[in-house]
Amino acid sequence: MNIHSTKTSPTQTETGSKRELIIHATIKLISEYGFHGTPISMIAQEAGVGAGTIYRYFKDKDTLVLEIFTQVNCDFKQTLLHGYDANQAIRDRFIHLCRGIFLYGIQNPYEFKFIEQFYNSPYGTSLRREKLFCNCGDTGQALPLEQVFAAGQAQQVIKELPLAALIALAIGPIIFLVKDSIAGLIQLDEATINNTLAACWDAIQQKTGPNRQPVVTPSSLSSEEKP
């Protein structure tokens, strides 16, 4: 399951070994230097294979990255679903999925940054983050986090916000924090993760009590001032 543990033996009898080496090298380097900042020759060197060899496994550089993204993204999604129980309470399901993102990012920093790089590139403009949780085999059914939100709204435990906003409130802070963590700006201990997850829940949960507070809105989108 862990991609990095493939180093079984020094001999190259392992089927697909080279392919894996190439994939690892690509993820690592592109996560750091980006698509255009990572020459094929660098990938070949990091992978310990000849440059020409890469073209035996992938048609060209674009295909290489696209295929790797598909695979990594799929792994990522499946990781999230591991231990997921659709019958749990809304909040538990929410926390489960979001914690999964946290953990995945911390444990797979290269893959995490690779995915981010991809979404920030022209490639990722069409595909969008909303599809982050699309099913791998693509059965077409609604995605887990969306299901949670929909169910939560039906039960009136989650705010009546557009889906995109809910996703942003849930995922935005996590991506942000994981990046900082990978950059070494913060050491994410379990307490911080838990508290942050709880805070994310606070952001989206429908509050019932009297401490709701309206937002003052000085109509700032339009440039004309009110008298």
Add this chain to the structure above:
Amino acid sequence: MNIHSTKTSPTQTETGSKRELIIHATIKLISEYGFHGTPISMIAQEAGVGAGTIYRYFKDKDTLVLEIFTQVNCDFKQTLLHGYDANQAIRDRFIHLCRGIFLYGIQNPYEFKFIEQFYNSPYGTSLRREKLFCNCGDTGQALPLEQVFAAGQAQQVIKELPLAALIALAIGPIIFLVKDSIAGLIQLDEATINNTLAACWDAIQQKTGPNRQPVVTPSSLSSEEKP
């Protein structure tokens, strides 16, 4: 500082001189394709100038981008501080700053994505997002959002989370949503903005009432259980 004397020339497209044309083209293209994905020749074409002309205004490509970033980032920060009153309530100040990010992103999509690209590039690894709100002239004092958080924690209206986490909870969702908005995935009306801002506040505010709920933590970072 401006090479051209900005005299309003008879021709009409002349608005802002070649330097401005180059800057605009650079922001637009790099915001979409990134630094390495944007050749100088492409910038020249988009700006409608000769490639050599760019080098009359900027020493090299690096300088071009760095100078533009400095300027754009400065504009951005000053926009945020416009109308900001440090004597207002914590929540109001928080909402003011965060709304500013929203509005800036919506009104200046290229600049917004350009800043994002920059922070995600090797350039931006040292500079970090935490410094997003640093002062332009750099008086050295604590940054506005950090001040709000510090003051809020002192007043016990903001959660006791690490600064990085608070920033993530505040800014993460906004960046995420603005990107989706720029990508055309969501139409951000004022209600959505306001509600999202309120939700961000919910994420960081210290709750006092009885509806606090602990997070179940299945100790997922380390494999060994704590007794």
Add this chain to the structure above:
Amino acid sequence: MNIHSTKTSPTQTETGSKRELIIHATIKLISEYGFHGTPISMIAQEAGVGAGTIYRYFKDKDTLVLEIFTQVNCDFKQTLLHGYDANQAIRDRFIHLCRGIFLYGIQNPYEFKFIEQFYNSPYGTSLRREKLFCNCGDTGQALPLEQVFAAGQAQQVIKELPLAALIALAIGPIIFLVKDSIAGLIQLDEATINNTLAACWDAIQQKTGPNRQPVVTPSSLSSEEKP
């Protein structure tokens, strides 16, 4: 006569002033960096004029250099003839001309190196050093040094060597030494100059005494060894 002494006044009323400034700058820079290593812009800056101005005085860069060479070379030749008396003894005439080269090189290092640069460039391949002493207005008559050599051979005071060889023996050492002097590798005092000139004369003079010595010539041009 000295080109460098044109700095009469700071005001630019001096007719032809700009032209002279350009010529000075060109000689200085090309003597140091060579033709391809000296951009027009650098010449303009050194001369303190606009780049476009150079094209008011010279058609293009090639013409600029060619014209300057012609002028400098002419000045050089005329300098050599200053005080020259065709009625003096062969040796005196020889020494006079050769000393002139020495002095010219030491007093006009930029011009000297400029001429050298020119001869080492593709330009100078057609023109050749044999024409170093050609007449300025080109009256077609034999050149001074050649006349000296011819007269000397007629009087049997100069060796029966090809003209090119005599010129090489006379001028080669001087050029070599002046270059070293300009490079700061040797301080040329008058004694050294005089002694070197005397040595040059020794090289070409027809020896009459018994201390003539044949050269052992192991036929080295062809690769086959003698048995």
Add this chain to the structure above:
Amino acid sequence: MNIHSTKTSPTQTETGSKRELIIHATIKLISEYGFHGTPISMIAQEAGVGAGTIYRYFKDKDTLVLEIFTQVNCDFKQTLLHGYDANQAIRDRFIHLCRGIFLYGIQNPYEFKFIEQFYNSPYGTSLRREKLFCNCGDTGQALPLEQVFAAGQAQQVIKELPLAALIALAIGPIIFLVKDSIAGLIQLDEATINNTLAACWDAIQQKTGPNRQPVVTPSSLSSEEKP
């Protein structure tokens, strides 16, 4: 050191591998046009290789030229020492070394001019011609020609002139003549070479007989006359 294994391949032009082709082309073109006057593309074309290929063998243009110079200069020096016997008479040793320069220049015109170009370029300003005869492996001991001069002066067969002057008198004419020869201005037969070498010896040898003649020196370097 040689990338290619120099195996004699079936094709015929393959002599010397791409690296050699590049080196030859570089020497030929730079000897004619100089460093700045010789684009990489021209070298590639002359060598019959792709421009990119050059960079497989040399880091950049500077390295290309520097490496070639080192090699050519080393070859040159070793050629001079071939058959050299430090126990011979001063004059014989002198003639041997100087003849070597002659022959090398005639047989390797491109290499000869390449070396000249190099010494006349900004590169060669630090390295100087005086080091022309430095040892390849650089044992640090005095250079052959200098040794000859020193020994000759000790034996009072060579004039008491500064070393630089002696070198100039010895080498200057040869370089001059070889250049003319390469330019096709003179056909150097063995007699001319031998006689020129003898003349060079005449220039530096300490004369003992009565035909020494003082030089009239009209104090030309400084304007003030000595009393």
Add this chain to the structure above:
DNA sequence: CATGAATGAGTATTCATTCAT
């Protein structure tokens, strides 16, 4: 006349891709 901003052809260098071994 003088200028220097503007330009595009030209230069050094890199890199995705191919192909002979």
Add this chain to the structure above:
DNA sequence: AATGAATGAATACTCATTCAT
């Protein structure tokens, strides 16, 4: 299958030359 030498198109940058002011 695997390699990496070879390539040329593409990229950043320079510079001779022009021309509007």
